[in-house]
Amino acid sequence: MNLWFWVIASCAAAYAIKLLGYLVPRRWMKNERMTRIAGTVTIGLLASLTVVNALGNGQALAFDARIGSLAAAAVALLLRAPFLVVVIVGAAVAAGLRLLGWG
Amino acid sequence: MSIAVATGLYGISFGALGVTSGLSVLQTMALSLLMFTGGSQFAFIGVIAGGGSGAAAGAAATLLGIRNAVYGMQLNAMFGPRGWRRFAAAHVTIDESTATASGQSDRLEQRRGFWSAGLGVFVLWNLFTAVGAFAGNAIGDPKQWGLDGAAVAAFLGLLWPRLKGREPAAIAVVCALATVLAVPFVPPGVPILVAALVAGVLGWVSHARAAADRPLEMEGLEPDLDPYAHRAHRDEGPDEASRGDSA
Numbered sequence: 425m426n427l428w429f430w431v432i433a434s435c436a437a438a439y440a441i442k443l444l445g446y447l448v449p450r451r452w453m454k455n456e457r458m459t460r461i462a463g464t465v466t467i468g469l470l471a472s473l474t475v476v477n478a479l480g481n482g483q484a485l486a487f488d489a490r491i492g493s494l495a496a497a498a499v500a501l502l503l504r505a506p507f508l509v510v511v512i513v514g515a516a517v518a519a520g521l522r523l524l525g526w527g
Numbered sequence: 528m529s530i531a532v533a534t535g536l537y538g539i540s541f542g543a544l545g546v547t548s549g550l551s552v553l554q555t556m557a558l559s560l561l562m563f564t565g566g567s568q569f570a571f572i573g574v575i576a577g578g579g580s581g582a583a584a585g586a587a588a589t590l591l592g593i594r595n596a597v598y599g600m601q602l603n604a605m606f607g608p609r610g611w612r613r614f615a616a617a618h619v620t621i622d623e624s625t626a627t628a629s630g631q632s633d634r635l636e637q638r639r640g641f642w643s644a645g646l647g648v649f650v651l652w653n654l655f656t657a658v659g660a661f662a663g664n665a666i667g668d669p670k671q672w673g674l675d676g677a678a679v680a681a682f683l684g685l686l687w688p689r690l691k692g693r694e695p696a697a698i699a700v701v702c703a704l705a706t707v708l709a710v711p712f713v714p715p716g717v718p719i720l721v722a723a724l725v726a727g728v729l730g731w732v733s734h735a736r737a738a739a740d741r742p743l744e745m746e747g748l749e750p751d752l753d754p755y756a757h758r759a760h761r762d763e764g765p766d767e768a769s770r771g772d773s774a
Contacts, residue, residue: 430581435561437589443617445599461730462594468702468726470686472719473573475703478679480577493676497683508536514680519673
C-alpha cells in the first residue's frame with residue numbers, strides 16, 4: 425500500500441511540473457541557466473540509472489551478466505539500432521550469459 | 528507512423544520491466560496513465576528494481592520530469608492553449624508531442640502536431656504498457672529471460688541520444704562515477720539522487736563559466752528543443768522533429 429502512495433504522489437508531482445510550464449510567466453523561459461540545469465540533470469540521472477541497474481545489488485556492487493548487457497547495448501547503439509532492438513539485445517545477452525553459467 | 532511503432536515497442540518494454548521491478552500490474556499501468564512521461568516512469572521502476580524506497584523512486588522520477596516544465600513554457604509560447612485545454616495539454620506535454628509541434632512552422636500546424644502526437648502516443652503508450660505488464664507477469668523468473676539486462680540496455684538507450692558533444696559525455700561519466708562511489712554508503716536509490724545533485728551543480732557552474740567566457744556550447748545540454756531558435760529561421764526544414772527521441 426505504501427508503494428501505491430508513492431506511485432500516486434509521483435504522478436501528481438509529474439503533472440504539477442508539466443502544468444507549471446503553462447502557468448509561469450513567459451519571461452522565465454529566457455533563464456538559460458535553469459534550462460541548462462534541466463538538461464544536465466536529465467543526463468546525470470540517466471547515466472546514474474544505467475550504472476545502478478548494471479552494477480547495483482542493494483548496497484553492494486556486483487559484476488554479473490548485466491555487464492554483458494551494457495556492453496552489447498552500447499555496441500547496438502553504435503550501430504544505430506532502434507530502441508527495442510537495443511533492449512532485446514540487452515535481454516538476450518544477459519539470458520545467454522546465464523545459460524552459460526555466468527552471473 | 529514511426530513514432531507510433533516506436534511508442535508501442537517502448538511501451539511493451541516499460542510494462543514488462545515495470546512488473547518485474549516489483550510493481551503490480553495495476554501500479555505499472557497507473558504510471559503510464561497518470562505520470563505519462565516515459566523517462567520518469569523508467570526512473571521510478573529503475574529505483575524500485577534496485578531495492579530503493581518509494582520516496583527515492585518518486586524523487587528520481589520527479590527530477591527527470593523537470594524538462595517537461597521547460598517544454599510547457601515553449602509550447603505555451605508557441606500556440607498558448609486556453610481554458611480547460613491548457614490542463615489537458617499539460618498532461619500530454621512530453622518529448623514526442625513537443626518535438627512534433629516544434630517541427631512545424633505555423634501556429635495551426637504546431638497545434639495540430641502537438642495534439643495528434645500527444646493523444647496518439649497517450650493511447651498507444653497505455654495500450655502497450657498493459658500488454659507488456661501482463662506479458663511480464665506471465666513469464667516467471669525475469670532474470671532467466673535477462674529482463675534485468677534489458678533494463679540496463681533501456682537506460683543506456685535513453686541516455687545515448689543526449690550524448691551529443693564532449694560536455695554531455697563528460698557529465699554522464701562524472702555522474703556514473705559519483706553513483707558507483709555512493710552505492711556502498713547510502714541506501715539504494717539515493718546514489719541516483721546524488722548523481723542528480725552533481726549534475727545540477729555541474730550545470731550551474733558550467734553555465735557561469737560559459738557565460739563569462741564564450742557563447743554557450745549548448746549542444747545536447749538543452750532539453751532538446753528550442754522553438755525560439757526555430758522561429759528565427761523557420762525556413763530551415765523539419766529536422767527538429769527528429770530530435771526529441773524518447774518520452
